[in-house]
Amino acid sequence: MxxxxxxxxxxxxxxxxxxxxxxxxxxxxxxxxxxxxxxxxxxxxxxxxxxxxxxxxxxxxxxxxxxxxxxxxxxxxxxxxxxxxxxxxxxxPHVKKAQQDAKNIVEKGEKLIIVGEKSHPEVISISQWGANRAIIIDREEEAEKIPFCDSMGVVVQTTFSQEQFKRIAAILQRKTNHLDVHMTICTATQQRQQAAIELAGHVDAMIVIGGKNSANTGRLAQVCREQDCPTYHIETAAELDTAWFRGMNHIGITAGASTPDWIIQEVV
Structure with a gap:
């Protein structure tokens, strides 16, 4: 294989x-x-x-x-x-930038929107720098419910899905006369998501390695599944099941930004 x-x-x-x-x-x-x-x-x-x-x-x-x-x-x-x-x-440093952007948006008097998971510690910290005045959303349906306002500023969780953020930002554009978009998804997240998408399109199945409580690892699994590729999210090699791969010839592996090299090598 x-x-x-x-x-x-x-x-x-x-x-x-x-x-x-x-x-x-x-x-x-x-x-x-x-x-x-x-x-x-x-x-x-x-x-x-x-x-x-x-x-x-x-x-x-x-x-x-x-x-x-x-x-x-x-x-x-x-x-x-x-x-x-x-x-x-x-x-x-990318989180620090998102925190500062949220603070600046509130100080300018704009409505602050944070796109990310409400209970994630990073999103909570960004909201706190925005004086806890943010509307926090992570789905298009939630964006549709935001009332129209004159001026709006948006920051995004550094590990959020790029494609999903683009869809949400397009909806927010219709909700205001002025949308101040701060693209705070970090470069490493973008690179990992893009590499996973490209690999998922050429393999029989994907293994995504990382903590079950890791947002960025969960996003990697999400973008792989969106390519109609069978995807297995595991934390360690001990969770591998050979039955998953019967009849398959090519397996792709990716790992979240909080997954150390030694765990990746064990799975490989």
């Missing part, structure tokens, strides 16, 4: 940077939430003494806290300052 790895897959710059910062952190450092949406990486770091906490209330005064790649709202920085915490900021 022929196995082809997508031209772009695995760790992106922001995730690699966050994991490296966590790996260099002193024992006893805490990450605010899991460093990335990959249970295997989180487990490895915890074994080395860098473990996640749910809230700054869970850490002692003066402790070291690492802000993960998804980013946090301004209130978290203020609370960390009050507790005299040493902050290692591993927020992805």
């Amino acid at each position: 022929k196995v082809t790895l997508a031209a772009a897959c695995g760790f992106c710059y922001g995730v690699r940077r966050a994991v490296e910062l966590a790996g260099q952190a002193e024992k006893g450092t805490h990450t605010l939430g899991p460093i990335i949406h990959n249970p295997q990486v989180v487990g490895r770091l915890a074994a080395h003494g860098v473990s996640p906490v749910d809230s700054l209330d869970d850490v002692d005064k003066g402790a070291v806290i690492l802000i993960r790649s998804h980013g946090v709202g301004p209130d978290v920085y203020e609370q960390a300052d009050q507790k005299e915490l040493k902050v290692i900021d591993a927020t992805c």
Whole structure:
């Protein structure tokens, strides 16, 4: 059987940077939430003494806290300052830009629209920088329900589907006299989605590797299925089932931006 790895897959710059910062952190450092949406990486770091906490209330005064790649709202920085915490900021630069864009949109008096998953930590952090005034949507049907307004600004979750965002933005264009679009889907996400789409069109099935709680990995599986390609989303090689591939000759593999190289190689 022929196995082809997508031209772009695995760790992106922001995730690699966050994991490296966590790996260099002193024992006893805490990450605010899991460093990335990959249970295997989180487990490895915890074994080395860098473990996640749910809230700054869970850490002692003066402790070291690492802000993960998804980013946090301004209130978290203020609370960390009050507790005299040493902050290692591993927020992805692309997320930082989306946060700043949301802040600027609100300060200009425009209606803020965030396209992304409402419960995702990155989207929550972007909304908090937009003073929690955003309308958050992730489907065309929701865009259709937004009332008309004179001026509107839109930012998008960095790992969102490009094609779906284009469809939503086209609807928003009809909902305002002025649409200020900030294309904040990061380059790495675009490259990974495009490479997955191209590969899915030439193979009998796709394997998508990454955390089940990883938004960008879920998007990769989504775009592969949209090519009418049988697609299996797994976290590790232990989940592979040879029955999936009976009668097939060519299998494609891709991986989310929070999936480390060693897990990809095990699956290959």
